[in-house]
Amino acid sequence: MNGVHDMGGMQCFGPVEPEPNEPVFHSDWEARVLALNRAMGYARAWNIDMSRAAIENLPPDVYLTRSYYEKWALRMERLLLDLKLVDADEIAAGRALRPGRPLPRKLDAAAVAAALTRGSYGRQPAAPARFKTGDRVRTRNINPLTHTRLPRYARDRVGTIECVRGCHVFPDLAAIGKGENPQWLYTLRFDGRELWGESCDPNLKVSIEAFEPYLGAI
Amino acid sequence: MNGVHDMGGMQCFGPVEPEPNEPVFHSDWEARVLALNRAMGYARAWNIDMSRAAIENLPPDVYLTRSYYEKWALRMERLLLDLKLVDADEIAAGRALRPGRPLPRKLDAAAVAAALTRGSYGRQPAAPARFKTGDRVRTRNINPLTHTRLPRYARDRVGTIECVRGCHVFPDLAAIGKGENPQWLYTLRFDGRELWGESCDPNLKVSIEAFEPYLGAI
Amino acid sequence: MSQEHADHHHDGDHHGDRQHHAQGSDVSAIQLRVRALESILTEKGYVDAAALDLIIEAYETRIGPHNGARAVAKAWADPAFKRALLDDATAAVGSLGFTSRVGDHLVAVENTQRIHNMVVCTLCSCYPWEVLGLPPTWYKSAPYRSRAVIDPRGVLAEFGVTLPAATEIRVWDSTAETRFMVLPLRPPGTEGWSEQKLASLVTRDCMIGTGLAKSGREMPPGEIAP
Amino acid sequence: MSQEHADHHHDGDHHGDRQHHAQGSDVSAIQLRVRALESILTEKGYVDAAALDLIIEAYETRIGPHNGARAVAKAWADPAFKRALLDDATAAVGSLGFTSRVGDHLVAVENTQRIHNMVVCTLCSCYPWEVLGLPPTWYKSAPYRSRAVIDPRGVLAEFGVTLPAATEIRVWDSTAETRFMVLPLRPPGTEGWSEQKLASLVTRDCMIGTGLAKSGREMPPGEIAP
Numbered sequence: 001m002n003g004v005h006d007m008g009g010m011q012c013f014g015p016v017e018p019e020p021n022e023p024v025f026h027s028d029w030e031a032r033v034l035a036l037n038r039a040m041g042y043a044r045a046w047n048i049d050m051s052r053a054a055i056e057n058l059p060p061d062v063y064l065t066r067s068y069y070e071k072w073a074l075r076m077e078r079l080l081l082d083l084k085l086v087d088a089d090e091i092a093a094g095r096a097l098r099p100g101r102p103l104p105r106k107l108d109a110a111a112v113a114a115a116l117t118r119g120s121y122g123r124q125p126a127a128p129a130r131f132k133t134g135d136r137v138r139t140r141n142i143n144p145l146t147h148t149r150l151p152r153y154a155r156d157r158v159g160t161i162e163c164v165r166g167c168h169v170f171p172d173l174a175a176i177g178k179g180e181n182p183q184w185l186y187t188l189r190f191d192g193r194e195l196w197g198e199s200c201d202p203n204l205k206v207s208i209e210a211f212e213p214y215l216g217a218i
Numbered sequence: 219m220n221g222v223h224d225m226g227g228m229q230c231f232g233p234v235e236p237e238p239n240e241p242v243f244h245s246d247w248e249a250r251v252l253a254l255n256r257a258m259g260y261a262r263a264w265n266i267d268m269s270r271a272a273i274e275n276l277p278p279d280v281y282l283t284r285s286y287y288e289k290w291a292l293r294m295e296r297l298l299l300d301l302k303l304v305d306a307d308e309i310a311a312g313r314a315l316r317p318g319r320p321l322p323r324k325l326d327a328a329a330v331a332a333a334l335t336r337g338s339y340g341r342q343p344a345a346p347a348r349f350k351t352g353d354r355v356r357t358r359n360i361n362p363l364t365h366t367r368l369p370r371y372a373r374d375r376v377g378t379i380e381c382v383r384g385c386h387v388f389p390d391l392a393a394i395g396k397g398e399n400p401q402w403l404y405t406l407r408f409d410g411r412e413l414w415g416e417s418c419d420p421n422l423k424v425s426i427e428a429f430e431p432y433l434g435a436i
Numbered sequence: 437m438s439q440e441h442a443d444h445h446h447d448g449d450h451h452g453d454r455q456h457h458a459q460g461s462d463v464s465a466i467q468l469r470v471r472a473l474e475s476i477l478t479e480k481g482y483v484d485a486a487a488l489d490l491i492i493e494a495y496e497t498r499i500g501p502h503n504g505a506r507a508v509a510k511a512w513a514d515p516a517f518k519r520a521l522l523d524d525a526t527a528a529v530g531s532l533g534f535t536s537r538v539g540d541h542l543v544a545v546e547n548t549q550r551i552h553n554m555v556v557c558t559l560c561s562c563y564p565w566e567v568l569g570l571p572p573t574w575y576k577s578a579p580y581r582s583r584a585v586i587d588p589r590g591v592l593a594e595f596g597v598t599l600p601a602a603t604e605i606r607v608w609d610s611t612a613e614t615r616f617m618v619l620p621l622r623p624p625g626t627e628g629w630s631e632q633k634l635a636s637l638v639t640r641d642c643m644i645g646t647g648l649a650k651s652g653r654e655m656p657p658g659e660i661a662p
Numbered sequence: 663m664s665q666e667h668a669d670h671h672h673d674g675d676h677h678g679d680r681q682h683h684a685q686g687s688d689v690s691a692i693q694l695r696v697r698a699l700e701s702i703l704t705e706k707g708y709v710d711a712a713a714l715d716l717i718i719e720a721y722e723t724r725i726g727p728h729n730g731a732r733a734v735a736k737a738w739a740d741p742a743f744k745r746a747l748l749d750d751a752t753a754a755v756g757s758l759g760f761t762s763r764v765g766d767h768l769v770a771v772e773n774t775q776r777i778h779n780m781v782v783c784t785l786c787s788c789y790p791w792e793v794l795g796l797p798p799t800w801y802k803s804a805p806y807r808s809r810a811v812i813d814p815r816g817v818l819a820e821f822g823v824t825l826p827a828a829t830e831i832r833v834w835d836s837t838a839e840t841r842f843m844v845l846p847l848r849p850p851g852t853e854g855w856s857e858q859k860l861a862s863l864v865t866r867d868c869m870i871g872t873g874l875a876k877s878g879r880e881m882p883p884g885e886i887a888p
Contacts, residue, residue, distance in 0.1 A: 001229045001230055002227050002228050002229045002230065002586075003228065003229065003230035004222065004228075004230060005785060005786065006784070006785060007784050007785075007804055007807045007808040008784030008785075008807070008808065008810075008811045008812070008835065009220050009361065009370075009808065009811060009812045010220050010221065010222075010804070010808035010809075011219045011220045011221065011361070011363055011808065011809065011812070011813075012219055012220065012221035012222060012274075012278050012808075013278060013803075013804040013805040013808050013809070014277075014805050015805055015820050016800050016803065016805045016806045016809070016817055016820045016821070017800060017803075017805070017820075018798065018800045018820075018821065018867075019798070019799055019800065022798050022799060024721055024722050024726070024795065024796055025718075025722070027693070028693075029692055029693045029696040029697070031718040031721075031722070032696050032697075032700055032714065032718075033696055034717070034718070034721065034796070035713075035714035035715075035717040035718050036696075036699065036700060036703060036709060036714065038717050039703075039708070039709040039710070039713060039714060039717070040703070040708065040709065043708060043709075045708070048839075052785075052786055055786065056230075059232075060230050060231060060282055060578075061279055061282045061283045064278055064279045064282065064804065065279045065283075068787070068799065068802045070692050073692065073695060073696050073699065076699065077699065080703075085706070085708065086702055086703070086706065090702050090706075091698070091699075091702070094694075094698035094701060094702070095698070095701055095702060095705060096701070096702050096705035096706045098706075099706065099707070100706030100707045100708050103708060106707070106708070106709075106710065107709065107710060107713045108710050108712070108713050109710065109712045109713050109716055111713070112713050112716040112717055112720070113761075115713075115717070116717070116720055116725070116761060116762040116763070116792075117762065117763040117764075117765055117792075118762075118763075118764065118765025118766075118767075118791070118792055118841075119765050120765055120766035120767070121766065121767065121838075121839040122766050122767070140415060140416075141413075141414065141415030141416075142415055142417070143227065143229070143414050143415060143417075143418075143586060145229055149785060149837045149838060150837070151784050151785055151835065151837065152227075152370075153784075153811065153812075154835075155415075156374075156415070165767070165838070165840055168838060168839060169839075171838070185838050185840070187834075187840070195359075195811070195812075196359065196361050196812055197358060197359030197360055197361060197373075197374070198358075198359075199360070199361075200361075201815065201827075201831070203827065203828065203829065203830045203831060204814065204830075204831050204833070205830060205831070205832045205833070206811050206832075206833045206835060207832070207833070207834055207835065208835045208837045209835070209836065209837045209838035209840050210837070210838075211838065220812075223559060223560065224558070224559060225558050225559075225578055225581045225582040226558030226559075226581070226582065226584075226585045226586070226609065227582065227585060227586045228578070228582035228583075229582065229583065229586070229587075230582075231577075231578040231579040231582050231583070232579050233579055233594050234574050234577065234579045234580045234583070234591055234594045234595070235574060235577075235579070235594075236572065236574045236594075236595065236641075237572070237573055237574065240572050240573060242495055242496050242500070242569065242570055243492075243496070245467070246467075247466055247467045247470040247471070249492040249495075249496070250470050250471075250474055250488065250492075251470055252491070252492070252495065252570070253487075253488035253489075253491040253492050254470075254473065254474060254477060254483060254488065256491050257477075257482070257483040257484070257487060257488060257491070258477070258482065258483065261482060261483075263482070266613075270559075270560055273560065278804075282578065286561070286573065286576045288466050291466065291469060291470050291473065294473065295473065298477075303480070303482065304476055304477070304480065308476050308480075309472070309473075309476070312468075312472035312475060312476070313472070313475050313476060313479060314475070314476050314479035314480045316480075317480065317481070318480030318481040318482050321482060324481070324482070324483075324484065325483065325484060325487045326484050326486070326487050327484065327486045327487050327490055329487070330487050330490040330491055330494070331535075333487075333491070334491070334494055334499070334535060334536040334537070334566075335536065335537040335538075335566075336536075336537075336538065336540075336541075336565070336566055336615075338540040338541070339540065339541065339612075339613040340540050340541070361812060367559060367611045367612060368611070369558050369559055369609065369611060371558075371585065371586075372609075383541070383612070383614055386612060386613060387613075389612070403612050403614070405608075405614070413585070413586075414586055418586075419589065419601075419605070421601065421602065421603065421604045421605060422588065422604075422605050422607070423604060423605070423606045423607070424585050424606075424607045424609060425606070425607070425608055425609065426609045426611045427609070427610065427611045427612035427614050428611070428612075429612070
């Protein structure tokens with residue numbers, strides 16, 4: 001979906017403002033939201049692509065004005081409701097009104113160490129990689145209504161394959177519950193002028209991580 | 219400026235919701251804002267491109283959440299302050315604290331009929347038009363930090379000149395107070411697939427009104 | 437909590453653009469703000485309250501889609517005027533003597549069995565005020581401005597309009613001072629109708645391209661536009 | 663009114679992304695909302711409060727940029743480890759035995775005199791948590807996510823970093839599960855320093871690419887990282 005989350009190239013948001021000595025969390029509730037997200041992810045209630053899609057589906061003004069962890073909380077409520085893991089009357093009541101549904105796993109204290117290790121998204125390839133390092137490719141111009149990881153600024157642009165990263169879970173389909181459909185993943189490097197035109201800094205190079213279905217031959 | 223105002227192609231804003239029997243104005247203050255804008259425009263306090271740029275410079279969340287006429291009011295305050303026609307202490311006080319500065323004209327009751335006629339933006343050309351109907355051209359990939367009327371979705375795209383509209387005030391420079399710099403204006407028609415990729419409806423054609431500096435030969 | 441939840445997060449409830457009109461306490465805040473602005477501008481001698489009143493009165497009473505409808509009806513009824521309108525809408529509409537005279541750069545685009553035209557302004561809300569009056573809120577809204585150029589058939593469906601897949605949808609993005617109005621298809625069964633009666637079939641939306649002219653058969657016998 | 667004006671509309675005061683953290687009455691609303699959510703999820707048996715506590719404790723105390731700094735310092739001090747890090751950062755960092763073990767797909771990119779690397783996630787906020795901890799708010803903010811790919815030198819200037827025009831700026835947009843950390847340039851004058859002392863020069867920002875490692879000369883004699 002072409003949404004406000006797809007921010008690359010926007011110029012309207014003002015300066016970057018680092019916060020000196022920023023704490024890990026600004027409030028306890030932020031920490032709880034983070035931990036709840038990790039626990040539900042460990043439980044395999046949803047996959048990471050579904051959770052990214054859910055945050056992108058927040059209304060644009062909510063996306064732009066709410067804090068990071070507040071968006072996580074809103075996104076979690078949405079996913080819980082959509083997946084029927086929690087019902088609307090329970091959200092309204094602020095407590096469970098019926099037992100939970102079975103989930104593949106539950107994060108208990110003993111599993112925390114394992115849960116803190118990031119999972120692997122590499123998968124066995126079904127076919128050889130179509131491109132190799134050094135190949136020139138053009139990204140496709142796609143505008144799906146659903147989740148994609150090909151940003152607008154990098155669509156229909158010619159770049160050079162810098163690295164073949166292996167075969168990974170394909171977010172565009174995983175996000176909509178259509179399975180992992182592993183695809184080859186490449187680091188694709190663009191000249192800044194290819195992205196932003198002739199007046200761009202000639203010494204800018206930008207890469208994206210591009211799944212093979214995003215790519216065509218020149 | 220690549221900003222949230224440049225909305226063509228976004229898919230995140232939900233359905234269009236027409237309001238049955240919508241009144242001309244929803245509140246009296248909307249009417250006053252409209253009239254104040256017309257009066258200040260007639261007075262030549264600013265040009266139309268400056269006023270468009272000023273609304274684009276509103277913070278993105280303000281742009282997305284405030285009503286149309288509220289944005290007009292905010293934009294007018296901004297312009298009045300920037301052009302030193304009103305001072306901040308006067309906005310704070312809600313009344314004038316010193317006399318106004320001279321403006322080229324003032325809209326009085328007798329001038330209203332003339333003021334309701336839209337001005338002409340056509341100007342004498344300094345050079346012949348570079349392109350003619352039927353020419354294939356590619357729009358440039360420009361990303362100015364200032365105002366432009368070349369939308370992002372139509373940059374670096376090949377289209378066909380459908381009509382030469384004459385030579386018009388060039389908004390990109392007029393908006394930043396650099397004069398009218400008249401430029402040839404064309405209706406440039408794109409195939410939908412050129413804009414949105416191969417899965418686009420083959421029977422979609424979209425045109426923009428494109429100033430000559432936006433265009434290059436293929 | 438649940439209400440906020442329901443308001444913000446139901447699928448498809450993208451309310452980012454819902455807040456078309458300031459409401460409740462917002463209304464009083466903006467009312468006061470605009471009133472103060474008018475006071476300042478009046479006191480500084482920049483504006484004249486009587487002129488403001490006249491502008492508002494013109495848009496509330498005399499400048500509106502009935503002007504465009506008159507031009508469309510005349511084009512349907514009078515082949516010479518139709519040619520003139522499509523050739524130079526500024527001059528043709530100017531000849532009709534509306535309150536808000538048309539400046540330069542008005543363009544009329546003709547719907548045919550093969551092509552359906554639709555007008556948008558993706559960058560702001562440019563609109564042919566002189567012939568259609570002030571634009572409706574939906575025309576100025578993010579949903580319309582964003583989707584008209586990428587999914588015009590989806591937008592048309594939200595207006596209840598479905599066109600054959602073979603019909604070309606021609607979207608005009610008003611990125612300069614050119615202003616567009618659509619000359620809609622004349623409904624069948626209206627042969628011999630007066631211009632005034634024809635004008636009653638011409639809606640604002642059909643001149644933007646998000647609607648079709650009303651069917652002649654929908655008209656109760658004898659009814660004409662005000 | 664004037665305050666609102668000043669807040670919202672001063673030139674450059676694009677506050678769209680300023681509201682990094684809910685404040686005031688918002689805090690209590692979101693606090694209650696999150697507390698309710700945790701109650702529901704606990705009561706339904708989906709989560710275990712003790713496990714949540716342990717996760718938070720790990721991110722507050724053990725998972726942070728000091729881990730990445732250790733890897734950088736080791737790479738500076740140990741050419742074999744540097745080669746291993748650049749060849750397979752997942753394996754190399756994994757050998758250091760951090761609390762949050764590195765999953766697959768960690769990539770270290772090396773700054774040189776010719777190339778300066780910078781990491782962003784334009785679509786969300788992907789970040790190498792295992793080596794850098796949770797990302798700072800600015801990394802997740804709209805200003806950084808939007809401008810890092812189109813104006814990285816402008817962004818660097820906001821961090822006080824100015825690089826020669828001839829230096830290539832290489833921006834890595836983390837659009838998949840690959841995670842990037844920057845191996846910054848080793849500051850001059852640090853020959854013979856211990857890994858621990860070197861690590862004290864390695865800031866979080868220099869591993870994201872929005873900063874440079876601290877100068878060895880800035881260090882008071884004998885000071886080392888905690």
